[in-house]
Amino acid sequence: MNRNFSAFCAAMLAFALMLVICGGFWANNKKFSLAETESTVKTVYLTFDDGPSDRVTPKILDVLAEENVKATFFIIGAQAENRKYIIKREFEEGHTVAVHSYTHKYNEIYSSVKNLIEDIDRCNDVIKGITGSRSSVYRFPGGSFGLSGGLISAVTAHGMRYVDWNASTRDAEICDATPSQILNATISTSAKAENVVLLAHDSTTKTATAEALKDIIRYYKDNGYVFGLF
Numbered sequence: 001m002n003r004n005f006s007a008f009c010a011a012m013l014a015f016a017l018m019l020v021i022c023g024g025f026w027a028n029n030k031k032f033s034l035a036e037t038e039s040t041v042k043t044v045y046l047t048f049d050d051g052p053s054d055r056v057t058p059k060i061l062d063v064l065a066e067e068n069v070k071a072t073f074f075i076i077g078a079q080a081e082n083r084k085y086i087i088k089r090e091f092e093e094g095h096t097v098a099v100h101s102y103t104h105k106y107n108e109i110y111s112s113v114k115n116l117i118e119d120i121d122r123c124n125d126v127i128k129g130i131t132g133s134r135s136s137v138y139r140f141p142g143g144s145f146g147l148s149g150g151l152i153s154a155v156t157a158h159g160m161r162y163v164d165w166n167a168s169t170r171d172a173e174i175c176d177a178t179p180s181q182i183l184n185a186t187i188s189t190s191a192k193a194e195n196v197v198l199l200a201h202d203s204t205t206k207t208a209t210a211e212a213l214k215d216i217i218r219y220y221k222d223n224g225y226v227f228g229l230f
C-alpha cells in the first residue's frame with residue numbers, strides 16, 4: 001500500500017514537473033503576439049513571402065534602401081539556392097531573412113510533422129550557408145490558420161517562433177493586381193490596427209507590389225507608423 005502510494009506520489013511529482021518545464025518552454029517558444037511588440041508608437045512590420053526572385057526582390061530592396069526602411073523576408077530555400085546574392089544583399093542591408101519553406105509544396109510539407117520539420121531545417125540550412133546563422137523566425141506557407149495543433153506545436157517545440165499577418169496587400173488574391181489596387185488593399189486592411197503585420201510577396205510575378213511599395217511606405221510614414229523588424 002505504502003509502496004503504491006509512493007509510486008503514485010512520484011508519478012504526480014513527475015507530471016507536475018513536466019507541466020512546469022513544458023509550460024516554460026511553450027511560453028518562450030510561442031507565436032509572436034502583437035501585444036509583445038506593442039510600444040507607444042504605431043508599428044508596421046513589412047513582410048515579403050515566396051522570394052527571392054531575380055525580377056522583383058531587387059526592386060523591393062531598392063525601394064526599401066531609398067526609404068531607409070527594414071523588412072522581413074520569408075524565403076523559399078529552393079529559390080534561394082540559385083539566388084544567393086539576393087539573400088546576401090537582404091542580410092547585409094539589415095533586413096531579416098526568415099524561414100518560409102524549402103519546397104513550398106503544401107501537400108508534402110503538411111503531410112506529417114517529420115516532413116514539416118525537415119522542410120524548415122532544409123530552408124534554414126540554406127540561410128545558414130549564406131548568412132552564417134540560422135533563423136528562428138518562421139511563417140507557415142498559407143499561414144497557421146486552420147492547421148492542426150500538432151503541426152503548430154511541433155514547430156514551436158523545434159525552437160521556431162511563427163508569425164501570421166493582420167493586414168494584406170492582397171497581391172496573391174487579386175488576379176493581376178495593379179499597384180493602386182495593392183495600395184488600396186493595404187490601406188483598407190491596415191486601417192484599424194495600431195500594430196500592423198503586412199503580408200506582401202516578392203515572387204517573380206509580383207512586379208506591381210514593387211511598384212506600389214513606395215506609396216505603401218509613404219502611407220505608413222504619413223500616418224505616424226514606425227517600421228518594425230522580426
Ligand SMILES: [Zn+2]
Pocket residue numbers: 049050100104141142
Ligand atoms: Zn508562401
